[in-house]
Amino acid sequence: MIEVSNICFKYPGSKRPVFTDFSVSMAPGRVYGLLGKNGTGKSTLLYLMAGLLRPRSGSVCVDGVEASKRRADMLREMFVVPEEFFLPDVTLDAYVRINAPFYPRFSREVLDACLADFELPGRLRLGKLSMGQKKKVYMSFALAAGTRLVLMDEPTNGLDIPSKSIFRRVVARHFTDDRTFVISTHQVHDVEQLIDHLLIISTGGMLLDASVADVCGRYSFELRQPGEPLGGVVYAEPSLQGNLVMARRQAGWPETQLNLELLFNAVVQGKLPAGSLAGGEEV
Incomplete structure (x- = not known):
């Protein structure tokens, strides 16, 4: 259109x-x-x-x-x-x-x-x-x-x-x-x-052009407690309750709700390659 x-x-x-x-x-x-x-x-x-x-x-x-x-x-x-x-x-x-x-x-x-x-x-x-x-x-x-x-x-x-x-x-x-x-x-x-x-x-142009379904299919948005392992995490921010993290989804992980602020900060800080969801894996 x-x-x-x-x-x-x-x-x-x-x-x-x-x-x-x-x-x-x-x-x-x-x-x-x-x-x-x-x-x-x-x-x-x-x-x-x-x-x-x-x-x-x-x-x-x-x-x-x-x-x-x-x-x-x-x-x-x-x-x-x-x-x-x-x-x-x-x-x-x-x-x-x-x-x-x-x-x-x-x-x-x-x-x-x-x-x-x-x-x-x-x-x-x-x-x-x-x-x-x-x-x-x-x-x-x-x-x-x-x-x-x-x-x-x-x-x-x-x-x-x-x-x-x-x-x-x-x-x-x-x-x-x-x-x-x-x-x-x-x-x-x-x-x-x-x-x-x-x-x-x-x-500089387009940083991300993707459906919410694609993002949530490849990445998980979670709250992890201090001391929990950060394996697979591509971006994290501290909060009063622990660490807000965006991580690559692994096989068998349930889909989580999008945290748009966390995703936005990860993208503009270059944690995801520009213009794509590169770095994630199909699950």
């Missing part, structure tokens, strides 16, 4: 390119987690996919269409949730009347269900809402739009702890096999139970 091919991109006036010969493919039916340190180009990549920015060379295509052309048939299948956005001081009903016609599969029923999950009423004055409430409304509209591609930039920023849990539940409930969600975030614990494919990028 999304094909980013050998792109180079640099902001005007900047000496350092954001991307140099960068490529990645994204398929339908997956929730992608787009991770990286500050300044590695996560938001830039989202805006390139949305056609809001244009690469200096290479191509970004959505369903075979150059994203920068921003054709109407592409835009009606795409919704972008930026980290910062503006909502006009109008009622929710007025906002829906103005914006829903751009999305052929928009569902007011889905919108109302999402708002109810977030404990917001269906009748709202958008200008009177807090920033957290506005984010809930905007994400609810994004899911109700029914687009095949949803791009989210730091969607949990500004949400309290209960709302982050509701966010995961709402996204999972309205995800279907013909949709693609791309979530860029620093808040890895907010999304580790939601995403099924990982993209970790750096200023």
Whole structure:
């Protein structure tokens, strides 16, 4: 569905390119987690996919269409949730009347269900809402739009702890096999139970492009007590309870739940070779 091919991109006036010969493919039916340190180009990549920015060379295509052309048939299948956005001081009903016609599969029923999950009423004055409430409304509209591609930039920023849990539940409930969600975030614990494919990028390119199933099939994430042997461990961090470790799975070991923060730190510190899951063994 999304094909980013050998792109180079640099902001005007900047000496350092954001991307140099960068490529990645994204398929339908997956929730992608787009991770990286500050300044590695996560938001830039989202805006390139949305056609809001244009690469200096290479191509970004959505369903075979150059994203920068921003054709109407592409835009009606795409919704972008930026980290910062503006909502006009109008009622929710007025906002829906103005914006829903751009999305052929928009569902007011889905919108109302999402708002109810977030404990917001269906009748709202958008200008009177807090920033957290506005984010809930905007994400609810994004899911109700029914687009095949949803791009989210730091969607949990500004949400309290209960709302982050509701966010995961709402996204999972309205995800279907013909949709693609791309979530860029620093808040890895907010999304580790939601995403099924990982993209970790750096200023040097792609560090990891792998499904969660592949990662958990090759590696185990455990808490080991001080003094326990560290055989097979590729990365470890001390904690108050012991050592958090990422280890190569051995035959017969049960699969463990992904610790996304531990994996991210291992990848960015070079404990796994760039761009692959090399170093693991099939089990």
